[in-house]
Amino acid sequence: MKNSVSTILKAIGEDPNREGLVNTPSRVAKSYDELLSGYRVDPYKLINGALFEVEYDEMVIVRDIEFYSMCEHHMLPFIGRAHVAYLPDKKVIGLSKIPRIVDMFARRLQVQERMTQQVAQFLDEALHPHGVAVVIEALHLCSMMRGVKKHDSRMTTSAMLGYFRKNLATRTEFLDNISRSAEPLHF
C-alpha cells in the first residue's frame, strides 16, 4: 500500500521525498487500515453473544447512528446516519451492538444501497425477528466536491424485511418515528 501511495504522489506531480510527504505513504496505509477495517470483522464475534430472551414484542428503534463509509466508485467518503428498527420474536440484541454492526458494514468500500441491505440482512439472520427496517441518509463527497458538485443532495435508502415490508402500519410507525430526527446532515 505504501508503494502505491508513493506512486500516486509522483503521478500527481508531487515529490514523495519532501519533508511533509515522507511519512504520508505509511500514514495513508494506516488510515485505510482503520477506515476499511470492516472486512476483517466477524459480525458474530462483534455481537459477542449479547442476544437476550425477553418477552417484549413491540418495535425497537435505534436512530441517528452516525457512520463514515467510503464509496467504492471513487474511494471518497460518504457520511450519514442510519436508523434501524426490528420487531423482536422473543430475542433482543444488546443496544450497543446495532451501531457496531452499522460501523462494520460502513468500514468497507460500499455503495449505500448494499450497505443498507447488509445491515438489515445480518440482523434478520442473527435475531430472526418478525421484521427489520433500515433507513440510511448520507452525503457523498464524490457528488459534492467533484463531478456534479451538488452540496445538498443527500441520498436516502431503505431495506424493509418481514412485517415492515408486509404491513403498512408497522412501516409507517417506524418512518414517523425517524422523521422526527435530529438536525439535518451536514459536514
Ligand SMILES: Nc1nc2c(ncn2[C@@H]2O[C@H](COP(=O)(O)OP(=O)(O)OP(=O)(O)O)[C@@H](O)[C@H]2O)c(=O)[nH]1
Ligand atoms: N447508487 C449509488 N451510486 C453511487 C454511490 N456512490 C457513488 N455513486 C455513483 O456512482 C456513479 C459512478 O459513475 P461513473 O460514470 O462510472 O463515474 P464518474 O465518471 O466518476 O461519474 P460522475 O460522478 O457522474 O462524474 C456516479 O453516478 C456516482 O454518483 C452509492 O452509494 N450508490
Ligand SMILES: [Zn+2]
Ligand atoms: Zn463515489
